[in-house]
Amino acid sequence: MIIINLQLRTLRRKRGQTIKQVSDALGGTVSADLLSKYERGEREAGYQVLISLADYYRVSVDEILGHDPKPANTLGQKIRELRLAQNLSMEEFIERIDGKPGKGRSGTVNNWEKGKNRPNKMRLKRIAQIAGVEPDEFLKGGDSSQ
Incomplete structure (x- = not known):
């Protein structure tokens, strides 16, 4: 959702x-x-x-x-929607998460969004903070196997 x-x-x-x-x-x-x-x-x-x-x-x-027929149901889709809603590039997004320059690290976010891997617990916590929710809430309703 x-x-x-x-x-x-x-x-x-x-x-x-x-x-x-x-x-x-x-x-x-x-x-x-x-x-x-x-x-x-x-x-x-x-x-x-x-x-x-x-x-x-x-x-x-x-x-x-959030009752859209095409809801974001994977963690990667939720991360992408959050990043786009914040109007951030991939580099700006990883910089906001890690608190250090994101130059050259857009591939990390790209891999999350495509479901190739997922953020570690610390990064997931920061992503949830950016979204204004608890980490479990950010994962709720999605495919947490990504």
């Missing part, structure tokens, strides 16, 4: 919009501050807000909730 905050961020970024632009497009019914909190996973959007956002993005509420 797609993490709701990441899905909201991905939908907004696909349109190339800022949080303020989305808030304005919704007629100010949802403040930019509140939208930001939804995207960071600090607040949960109520059903009426989800309906408004789904209408605005022209998707179903189910898709925002």
Whole structure:
């Protein structure tokens, strides 16, 4: 299942919009501050807000909730979705995880995303922190055999 905050961020970024632009497009019914909190996973959007956002993005509420017919069901797919939602290159992503320059290390992330190998426990913990969830939650619903 797609993490709701990441899905909201991905939908907004696909349109190339800022949080303020989305808030304005919704007629100010949802403040930019509140939208930001939804995207960071600090607040949960109520059903009426989800309906408004789904209408605005022209998707179903189910898709925002992660009930997409093509959910990310592998760890690699989840890592890729998280990286893209954060608008990070593979090198920037590994740098954020390891806290040291990622230059020349994009192959590590590429291998995770393709399911060729998986991050060690320390890196998985950092990836989950970036996603704003517990490591077990990040693995939930996916193929943990990767």
